[in-house]
Structure formats: structure tokens, C-alpha cells
Amino acid sequence: MRLWTSTFRQSQLGSLGSNYIRCGLDSIECGVSRRLPSAKALHIQTLPKTLGHSRCRPQPARQSCSPPTRRLYCNPAAAVNGAPSFAFAFDIDGVLLRSSTPIPGAAKALTYLHNNNIPFILLTNGGGKYESARVAELTDKLGVPLSEDNFVQSHTPFKQLVGGYDGIEALKDKTIMVTGGDGDKCRKVAERYGFKNVIIPGDILMDNPTIWPFSQVFTDYYQKIHRPLPRPVDLADPAKSLKIDAIFVFNDPRDWALDSQIILDLLSSKQGILGTYSDKNGDTSLPNNGWQQDGQGGFQASLRGVWDVTTGGAKLERTVIGKPHAETYKYAENVLNTYRTHLLGAGTKGKPVGRLQRVFMVGDNPESDIRGANDYESAHDTKWTSCLVKTGVFREGTKPAYAPKVIVDDVLSAVKWALKSEGWKGDVP
Numbered sequence: 001m002r003l004w005t006s007t008f009r010q011s012q013l014g015s016l017g018s019n020y021i022r023c024g025l026d027s028i029e030c031g032v033s034r035r036l037p038s039a040k041a042l043h044i045q046t047l048p049k050t051l052g053h054s055r056c057r058p059q060p061a062r063q064s065c066s067p068p069t070r071r072l073y074c075n076p077a078a079a080v081n082g083a084p085s086f087a088f089a090f091d092i093d094g095v096l097l098r099s100s101t102p103i104p105g106a107a108k109a110l111t112y113l114h115n116n117n118i119p120f121i122l123l124t125n126g127g128g129k130y131e132s133a134r135v136a137e138l139t140d141k142l143g144v145p146l147s148e149d150n151f152v153q154s155h156t157p158f159k160q161l162v163g164g165y166d167g168i169e170a171l172k173d174k175t176i177m178v179t180g181g182d183g184d185k186c187r188k189v190a191e192r193y194g195f196k197n198v199i200i201p202g203d204i205l206m207d208n209p210t211i212w213p214f215s216q217v218f219t220d221y222y223q224k225i226h227r228p229l230p231r232p233v234d235l236a237d238p239a240k241s242l243k244i245d246a247i248f249v250f251n252d253p254r255d256w257a258l259d260s261q262i263i264l265d266l267l268s269s270k271q272g273i274l275g276t277y278s279d280k281n282g283d284t285s286l287p288n289n290g291w292q293q294d295g296q297g298g299f300q301a302s303l304r305g306v307w308d309v310t311t312g313g314a315k316l317e318r319t320v321i322g323k324p325h326a327e328t329y330k331y332a333e334n335v336l337n338t339y340r341t342h343l344l345g346a347g348t349k350g351k352p353v354g355r356l357q358r359v360f361m362v363g364d365n366p367e368s369d370i371r372g373a374n375d376y377e378s379a380h381d382t383k384w385t386s387c388l389v390k391t392g393v394f395r396e397g398t399k400p401a402y403a404p405k406v407i408v409d410d411v412l413s414a415v416k417w418a419l420k421s422e423g424w425k426g427d428v429p
């Protein structure tokens with residue numbers, strides 16, 4: 001059994017390290033009520049008469065979930081510079097938005113990149129909604145056509161586990177338990193990722209109320225969202241009992257006591273079979289005194305205290321997804337390369353696209369954005385350059401815990417600085 005957790009952020013402007021999970025699920029009604037970008041998002045610009053030929057007519061904006069397509073080169077700068085060898089990765093909160101309100105210059109910066117075919121992705125530790133819902137919101141707020149294809153939130157890398165990757169087995173048809181957020185919204189997100197058998201702790205509680213009797217006060221809550229277990233918990237015959245192959249922590253759970261109890265039970269179980277207890281636990285002849293030596297994976301740091309008391313200090317092994325962890329940067333770079341290839345096609349003026357040489361990570365959080373970019377070592381030798389903006393958690397007069405390559409006022413200044421350092425010719429935002 002494996003356990004995967006995503007990082008989170010503490011508040012709109014708070015910094016999150018790997019010890020937190022993002023909280024605050026909202027809606028996952030994505031792809032249904034998706035809105036087209038507002039009028040200002042349409043690809044309209046005033047063109048010099050000499051360039052105002054038919055190829056440069058205003059183009060309708062793409063819907064948020066459409067695949068990336070090569071755009072026409074209507075901007076003189078794009079034609080002059082050719083296919084850029086660099087790209088951007090933007091954090092959202094504290095960089096593009098502050099408390100859901102666009103930060104001045106953010107829309108202008110993204111619009112410029114969009115109009116000039118300079119690839120970028122949004123890379124956030126937020127989560128709780130399906131990607132298309134979040135993208136639709138951001139498209140509406142920022143007035144820039146965005147896509148799922150250049151959007152990565154904290155739990156987006158979990159998608160890889162549907163089909164497996166890097167030697168990790170596919171979990172598509174396995175039984176997984178997800179925790180986090182309101183109701184069973186994270187279950188629905190996981191199902192949209194492609195996982196076929198997804199349960200939540202409430203399913204287990206409603207089937208076995210004695211597993212955590214103190215959650216009975218939430219019976220009405222769970223009554224509305226629970227589903228029958230795929231198979232019962234059979235303490236008399238573990239071979240027939242419910243077996244959970246992986247645990248995913250998407251967000252902060254609402255009933256943390258119940259979720260902690262069930263996760264602890266699973267981490268102590270024999271191969272993820274609820275109701276069993278591994279006879280390896282506490283065996284000092286085994287690594288980690290036998291704990292988590294019976295098929296379990298890892299868990300997230302907020303469970304460390306309970307785990308420590310229960311096991312007498314055994315190591316809690318876990319796999320954490322989200323900034324600043326390299327796994328997320330690796331995933332983001334793959335997303336960016338795919339997006340860039342589709343976006344640039346054969347390149348401008350017939351030049352090949354070439355390798356992505358540099359990514360400018362623009363963030364407000366030294367602990368996650370900056371640290372992650374500084375530490376990441378690309379398998380493709382792509383350099384990540386960290387740019388810290390002052391519009392988020394930054395406090396004037398303080399020294400960032402992780403030093404960025406540059407500190408600038410805001411995201412627009414970061415884009416200008418990056419373009420200049422790349423020798424970008426022509427107009428700048």
C-alpha cells in the first residue's frame with residue numbers, strides 16, 4: 001500500500017512547507033459551466049498598418065480546456081525573436097492574485113506572453129477543485145485564455161499514478177482511499193483523473209461505526225456522501241476483507257480525527273487490509289523496527305506526531321507532492337515541454353523549436369517557489385531561475401530563507417527582467 005500527499009498553502013499569503021496540506025475545497029463542477037474569456041481576453045490588438053494583413057485578424061480566445069494550438073504571430077516582437085528557448089512558471093497566490101483579486105500587472109504580463117507565444121505554466125500548491133474549474137476561474141479573473149494544458153496544482157501529479165510511471169505500478173484499477181476537503185469532492189476529482197475504485201474514510205465509518213465512535217456526531221454529514229464499500233471489512237477472514245492499495249491526501253480533511261485513525265490503522269496493517277495488524281511491527285531485526293515493512297508507503301508530516309507516539313519513534317516514510325519537492329518540478333517541466341511543443345509547432349520563421357533551455361520560476365514564497373526552483377536539477381539540462389516578487393509573503397527588510405536569483409516588485413517586473421536577460425527584442429510589456 002502506498003500513501004501520497006500533496007503540499008498546501010496555509011493561507012492566501014501564507015507560506016507552506018512540505019508539512020502542510022492545502023485546505024479549502026470548493027466546487028468541482030468543472031467543464032460544465034465553463035465560461036469563455038471576457039472580451040478583453042480576446043486576441044485583439046492594434047496592429048501597425050504594415051503588419052495588418054489577413055493573418056493578423058483578432059482571434060477568438062480558446063476555451064480553457066482546449067488543447068494548445070499554434071497561434072498566429074501577430075506581434076512584431078514574436079516575429080523578430082523567433083521561437084523562445086525559455087519559458088515561465090508562475091505561482092498564483094501572491095503573484096497573480098491576492099485574495100482572489102488580480103494583482104496589478106499580472107494580466108498585462110500574461111497577455112504579453114500569450115500574444116508572443118512565449119510558453120508559461122501556472123504552478124500552484126493550491127488544489128481541491130478539478131483543474132478545469134480552477135482554470136475557468138483564472139481565465140475569467142485574469143482575462144487571459146488559460147488551459148488545463150499549462151496548469152499544475154498540488155495534486156495534479158497524482159494523475160500519473162492512474163497509469164503508473166517510473167516503475168511505479170498503475171493504480172487505475174486498485175482500491176485507493178482519498179482524504180481532504182468538503183464532502184467527497186476529492187473522490188470526484190480522483191475519479192475524473194481516472195481512478196476506478198475510490199473510497200473515502202466516511203465510507204468505512206458508515207460501514208463500521210465502531211472504528212471511530214467519536215465521529216457519530218457527523219453521521220448526517222457522512223450519510224449524504226458515503227457509498228457502499230467495494231467489499232466488507234471481514235475481520236474473521238482477512239482474505240475476503242477490504243484491501244486498500246494506496247492513500248492520497250489531497251487536502252486538509254474536515255474530520256481529521258477519523259481520517260488520522262483510519263490512516264494509522266492502514267499504515268499498521270498487513271498489506272493494507274483494514275482490521276489486520278502486521279506482525280512485523282516492532283520487530284527490531286527489521287529496518288525501521290519493522291514499521292512500514294509490510295507493503296505500506298509513506299504519509300504526510302502532520303501525522304508524524306501520532307505516528308511517533310504509536311511506534312516509539314519509527315521513521316514515517318511518505319511521498320510528498322507539491323512545491324518545493326523535485327517530483328512536482330519534474331512533472332511541471334514535462335507539462336511545460338509538451339505544452340511548448342504544441343504551442344510553438346515548427347517554430348517561428350521556419351526555425352526549429354529547439355530545447356527548452358531556461359524556465360523562470362516566479363513566486364512569492366521562498367520556502368516553496370524559490371527553494372524548489374533553486375534545488376531542482378532537470379534531466380533535460382533545463383535551468384530554473386528563481387524570481388521572488390514582493391506582492392505576497394515578502395516583507396521588506398527581511399532576508400528570504402532561500403535566496404532567489406532576483407527580487408522584483410511584481411510579476412510584471414519579473415517578466416520584464418527575464419525578457420531583458422534573454423535578449424528579447426522589440427516591444428516589452
Ligand SMILES: [Mg+2]
Binds near residue numbers: 364392
Ligand atoms: Mg504564493
